[in-house]
Amino acid sequence: MGNNLKDLKVKLRKFARNRDWDKFHSPKNLSMALNVEASELLEIFQWLTEDQSLNLPKDKLNDAREEIGDIFNYTVRIADRLGIDPLEAAFDKIKKNHKKYPVRKSRGSSRKYTEL
Ligand SMILES: [Mg+2]
Known part of the structure; x- marks a missing residue:
């Protein structure tokens, strides 16, 4: 195995x-x-x-x-x-987070996406 x-x-x-x-x-x-x-x-x-x-x-x-x-x-x-499939779920989620937290708005900030 x-x-x-x-x-x-x-x-x-x-x-x-x-x-x-x-x-x-x-x-x-x-x-x-x-x-x-x-x-x-x-x-x-x-x-x-x-x-x-x-x-x-x-x-x-x-x-x-x-x-x-x-x-x-x-x-x-x-x-x-x-x-x-947990790996697929994790990759899908990071893809979503890329959209929620665009580098331009979120870089260096700990704000939640709703506050950006
Ligand atoms: Mg334990």
Whole structure:
């Protein structure tokens, strides 16, 4: 098994199927689990300064790596359960964001597109 997105999707499918977890893996439950994992990532940065967040010690960097893995796996799993290609969705979204945030208007600004 390789290490591309399709391989990951299949691996996650098998992981759930072998444990009879498909019954728990509704898009709703998976979305909730994704949110929990995103919060675990957030917790690593809680109370840090901007500078500290950019210079994590090795153990914290590894914790962040693990949470990113969790987040990514849940994202792929939710997409699979909904029949969505997550890479295609991500590329479509960045295309949309190019239109929402034209360089001319958004460069150097943190404003939301509705405020540009
Ligand atoms: Mg986690």
